[in-house]
Amino acid sequence: MIDLSKPVQYIKGVGPQRAKQLERLGIYTVWDILYHFPRDYQDRSRILPAHAYGQGDLATVKGTVIASQETKPRRGLTITKLTLQEGAATFFAVWFNQPYIRKQYPPGKKLLLTGKMERNFGVPQIQVTDHELLEGDEGLHSGRIVPIYPLTENISQRFLRGLVKTTLEALGSQIREFLPDALLDRHGLPCLPEALQNIHFPADEKSYQRARKRFVLEELFLFQLGLNLQKQRFIRQPKLHRYEQQQLAEQLLQGLPFKLTGAQQRVWQEIKEDLLAPYPMNRLLQGDVGAGKTVVAALALAMAVGSGLQGALMAPTEILAEQHAASITALLEPLGIKVALLTGSNRRGRSSLLAKVASGEVQVVIGTHALIQEGVQFKNLALVVVDEQHRFGVRQRAALQDKGQRPDVLVMTATPIPRTLALTLYGDLDVSVIDELPPGRQTIKTHQLSLNQAGKAVGLIKQQVALGRQGYVVCPLVEESEKVDTQAAIDLYERLKVALPECSFGLLHGRLKPAEKEQVMQEFRQNKINVLVSTTVIEVGVDVPNATVMVVWDAQRFGLAQLHQLRGRVGRGSHQSYCILVGNPTTKEAKERLAAMCRTQDGFVLAEEDLKLRGPGEFFGTRQSGLPDFKIADLLRDSREIEKAKAEAERILQSDPELKNPENRYLFQQFAQRFPDFVKYSDVS
Numbered sequence: 136m137i138d139l140s141k142p143v144q145y146i147k148g149v150g151p152q153r154a155k156q157l158e159r160l161g162i163y164t165v166w167d168i169l170y171h172f173p174r175d176y177q178d179r180s181r182i183l184p185a186h187a188y189g190q191g192d193l194a195t196v197k198g199t200v201i202a203s204q205e206t207k208p209r210r211g212l213t214i215t216k217l218t219l220q221e222g223a224a225t226f227f228a229v230w231f232n233q234p235y236i237r238k239q240y241p242p243g244k245k246l247l248l249t250g251k252m253e254r255n256f257g258v259p260q261i262q263v264t265d266h267e268l269l270e271g272d273e274g275l276h277s278g279r280i281v282p283i284y285p286l287t288e289n290i291s292q293r294f295l296r297g298l299v300k301t302t303l304e305a306l307g308s309q310i311r312e313f314l315p316d317a318l319l320d321r322h323g324l325p326c327l328p329e330a331l332q333n334i335h336f337p338a339d340e341k342s343y344q345r346a347r348k349r350f351v352l353e354e355l356f357l358f359q360l361g362l363n364l365q366k367q368r369f370i371r372q373p374k375l376h377r378y379e380q381q382q383l384a385e386q387l388l389q390g391l392p393f394k395l396t397g398a399q400q401r402v403w404q405e406i407k408e409d410l411l412a413p414y415p416m417n418r419l420l421q422g423d424v425g426a427g428k429t430v431v432a433a434l435a436l437a438m439a440v441g442s443g444l445q446g447a448l449m450a451p452t453e454i455l456a457e458q459h460a461a462s463i464t465a466l467l468e469p470l471g472i473k474v475a476l477l478t479g480s481n482r483r484g485r486s487s488l489l490a491k492v493a494s495g496e497v498q499v500v501i502g503t504h505a506l507i508q509e510g511v512q513f514k515n516l517a518l519v520v521v522d523e524q525h526r527f528g529v530r531q532r533a534a535l536q537d538k539g540q541r542p543d544v545l546v547m548t549a550t551p552i553p554r555t556l557a558l559t560l561y562g563d564l565d566v567s568v569i570d571e572l573p574p575g576r577q578t579i580k581t582h583q584l585s586l587n588q589a590g591k592a593v594g595l596i597k598q599q600v601a602l603g604r605q606g607y608v609v610c611p612l613v614e615e616s617e618k619v620d621t622q623a624a625i626d627l628y629e630r631l632k633v634a635l636p637e638c639s640f641g642l643l644h645g646r647l648k649p650a651e652k653e654q655v656m657q658e659f660r661q662n663k664i665n666v667l668v669s670t671t672v673i674e675v676g677v678d679v680p681n682a683t684v685m686v687v688w689d690a691q692r693f694g695l696a697q698l699h700q701l702r703g704r705v706g707r708g709s710h711q712s713y714c715i716l717v718g719n720p721t722t723k724e725a726k727e728r729l730a731a732m733c734r735t736q737d738g739f740v741l742a743e744e745d746l747k748l749r750g751p752g753e754f755f756g757t758r759q760s761g762l763p764d765f766k767i768a769d770l771l772r773d774s775r776e777i778e779k780a781k782a783e784a785e786r787i788l789q790s791d792p793e794l795k796n797p798e799n800r801y802l803f804q805q806f807a808q809r810f811p812d813f814v815k816y817s818d819v820s
């Protein structure tokens with residue numbers, strides 16, 4: 136039995152240098168090679184005579200080399216041209232800057248070639264993209280359905296194809312199945328060795344489809360196992376704290392200057408029931424920007440404090456943490472509750488603050504991920520609120536939970552995930568949705584301008600500031616480098632200052648120190664700054680009701696979810712608000728994105744649009760969300776498979792709740808390897 140977790144170097148033809156390059160594709164082990172799935176396929180199974188192809192066709196041809204020549208029409212360009220013969224006909228094959236081809240394929244060699252056919256020269260000529268010696272009948276790069284792999288620098292299709300092929304040939308027969316036979320049978324799926332063969336080198340469309348189905352189900356099944364195992368962790372262990380009285384929460388409710396919306400009431404009811412239940416709450420609170428999630432969180436926190444317990448709220452950025460601290464303090468302090476802010480930057484008074492948290496004197500702590508650092512200890516943390524879930528991973532959420540003993544957890548997100556998807560994806564969370572905005576909210580007038588119409592946007596800012604209102608101008612993250620982005624923001628800031636001397640401007644970007652950022656935000660809240668020019672740091676959560684204009688520069692560079700978030704920064708007060716999308720979209724997708732923004736303001740509709748346009752992986756930004764990056768499953772296309780996977784996971788866990796039975800040992804191993812996070816945080820019982 137071979138060990139598939141061996142490093143790739145174990146494979147013939149892979150030395151230390153190759154191994155390093157492969158790492159960039161996420162390939163470390165032999166197993167990783169086999170699971171490096173093609174991103175596409177080309178059907179090169181039909182080999183026709185060269186003259187049977189038309190101009191521009193993707194052609195696969197074979198022939199015997201009869202002559203070769205090399206020309207250098209200009210510096211840096213070498214053209215190698217082979218003359219090949221097939222039957223009575225001849226054709227040319229051309230390579231650019233690959234002079235070794237002449238030596239590699241001397242006259243007499245039989246070749247199989249794929250490339251673009253050119254018919255303008257009399258004799259058919261193929262511009263070669265893939266080539267190989269034809270020995271026997273079977274080609275690797277042509278003459279079959281050929282896999283196209285995701286690549287990285289210095290790794291070619293040819294190399295990868297060869298590597299996969301070698302690996303499959305050497306090990307294929309020894310690979311053991313880890314999914315239950317019964318599961319494969321129920322869904323008519325091929326076993327692992329067969330599926331691997333067909334996902335890489337399918338004999339035909341049908342065998343590819345079968346193989347794909349298997350890996351999709353495999354991936355989703357393992358994921359669902361993880362969700363379920365994690366959920367069990369919470370379900371099985373009753374909590375140790377109790378909410379004995381609701382008086383403080385009631386008091387907060389009575390004192391609010393507004394009435395909760397129906398949706399807020401319903402959601403608060405759901406949360407209250409969770410808090411009163413014997414097992415820890417694990418709930419996702421979804422609500423569009425401005426839907427009023429903060430009040431609901433404050434109610435829950437008040438209920439905790441009223442029962443002598445502590446609460447914590449974690450936000451993804453300092454600005455957001457500060458803002459939450461401000462609004463929650465305003466709600467809770469009148470009730471005599473002690474609220475404190477804990478971020479990475481406020482080092483002064485830190486140790487005395489930590490002491491107060493540890494002693495229970497501070498009852499509600501609001502902060503960034505500084506909350507989950509070592510040294511932060513609570514007396515009796517019972518309720519954990521996490522804002523903007525998509526910025527945190529499963530890991531951070533769990534780390535905060537570990538600061539208490541089985542605390543209740545409320546995760547808040549403004550990312551409008553379609554409900555069905557949320558239910559399947561966040562299988563470990565219950566879901567509440569605030570699907571109604573507080574009354575009196577205005578429609579935000581949304582318009583699209585090209586770059587040379589940008590003057591109109593400037594005019595609008597001028598007009599709104601004259602009315603006493605405020606605005607945002609958001610610059611895109613153009614480059615990977617924060618430095619370049621900052622410079623872009625500074626440039627725009629300087630230009631706007633010149634264009635609108637009557638306005639006061641502030642500048643916010645990621646390179647400012649936290650204290651500087653807070654200073655700018657403070658002045659903006661106080662309307663000392665009329666217009667805030669910013670990189671996307673203001674994307675989430677900022678609440679300045681007097682702001683009525685949002686101008687997004689180069690709007691085509693933003694995703695829909697992001698644009699929607701940005702627009703949500705305005706329209707928070709009673710004044711008519713505007714969102715201006717400036718930019719010159721070039722791709723069809725970008726045009727449709729901006730058009731969708733102008734068409735609707737409903738976050739859920741936009742989310743569906745986004746799913747259609749981009750697919751869920753990008754929408755969620757899986758890397759940030761704590762969701763695994765699905766290798767092959769496509770959450771839109773494979774929604775039926777999600778259901779099947781879920782049912783299968785529940786079925787197997789019913790008979791073997793922790794996957795400890797001998798027949799599931801190998802399955803558990805596979806699962807643990809793929810989703811280490813889940814195992815870490817589900818295996819504590």
Ligand code: ADP
Binds near residue numbers: 393399423425573
């Ligand atoms: P979210 O966090 O969901 O984006 P917030 O909790 O920040 O939204 O609420 C947005 C604004 O709406 C706040 O100024 C808040 O005071 C106000 N608000 C919340 N609920 C109501 C309500 N039921 N009626 C009127 N205003 C509300």
Ligand code: MG
Binds near residue numbers: 429676
């Ligand atoms: Mg908010």
